[in-house]
Amino acid sequence: MDIEYTNSKVEWTYNGESVEFHIEGIEFAYTTKDYVRLEVYHKGGFEYYYLSFSGKEICKYDRNGELVIFTASREQEIKHNSIKGVTILENRIYVITDDNAIFTYDLEANHIGEIQAPAGYVYERFIDVTGLGVVCMADPTYADQYGRVDYKFEYDFDKNEWEKKSLAY
Numbered sequence: 252m253d254i255e256y257t258n259s260k261v262e263w264t265y266n267g268e269s270v271e272f273h274i275e276g277i278e279f280a281y282t283t284k285d286y287v288r289l290e291v292y293h294k295g296g297f298e299y300y301y302l303s304f305s306g307k308e309i310c311k312y313d314r315n316g317e318l319v320i321f322t323a324s325r326e327q328e329i330k331h332n333s334i335k336g337v338t339i340l341e342n343r344i345y346v347i348t349d350d351n352a353i354f355t356y357d358l359e360a361n362h363i364g365e366i367q368a369p370a371g372y373v374y375e376r377f378i379d380v381t382g383l384g385v386v387c388m389a390d391p392t393y394a395d396q397y398g399r400v401d402y403k404f405e406y407d408f409d410k411n412e413w414e415k416k417s418l419a420y
Contacts, residue, residue: 252304254287256280261289263304270306283379286339301339309358310344312337318346320360327360338377345383347374353385369404369413378419380405386419 254263261280262271272289278297279290286309289300301309308321316331333349343363344356351373355363368374372387383406394400401419406412 252282254280254282256289261287263287265304265306270304272302272306274300299337301337301344309339310337312346316348320344320356320358322359329356329360335374336377338383340383345377347377347385366406369415372402372404375401375419378403382406382408384416385413 252263252265254261256262256277258277259275260271260273261277262269263282264270274289274291276292277289278292281288287302287304289302291298291300296313296315298311298313300311303309310318310320312318312334314334316333318329318331318334318337320327320329331346331348331350331354335347335349337347338345342358344358346354346356348354351368353366353374355366357363368387371390371393375386375388378384378386385404386401387404389400389402391400395418399418403416403419404413405416407414
């Protein structure tokens with residue numbers, strides 16, 4: 252999907268229809284397989300917006316820990332200590348926090364649960380994979396022979412556990 256943006260507008264075509272979203276301070280915009288993501292500079296810091304392909308706001312967050320989920324009837328604010336990243340997968344919003352947990356919410360802002368990091372690892376960021384994927388930093392005792400400690404993991408929802416996939420570069 253092609254996307255074009257300026258400092259105040261992002262636009263794309265979805266299902267043959269032109270879609271526009273207006274907000275001041277757009278620094279970067281891109282699409283993933285599931286949504287449009289905007290990085291917006293606002294009040295001295297960045298806010299990260301997630302939009303459906305039809306242009307509906309799904310959620311936004313800032314690094315200071317404020318998450319806003321735009322439900323069908325209201326904006327629901329949720330406060331965390333700090334947020335490292337957000338991803339959306341199959342109508343679930345996943346939020347990595349400095350608490351070394353991924354908090355899961357549905358699109359109506361209901362807290363569904365938490366996913367702990369693999370033992371001996373700390374969450375760093377989400378990665379784009381078919382399912383839920385992250386990069387984690389290992390405790391130095393888990394380093395390989397070259398001292399590398401960053402690894403990719405994918406979540407197995409059937410087993411409710413992380414599967415270590417490879418080193419992250």
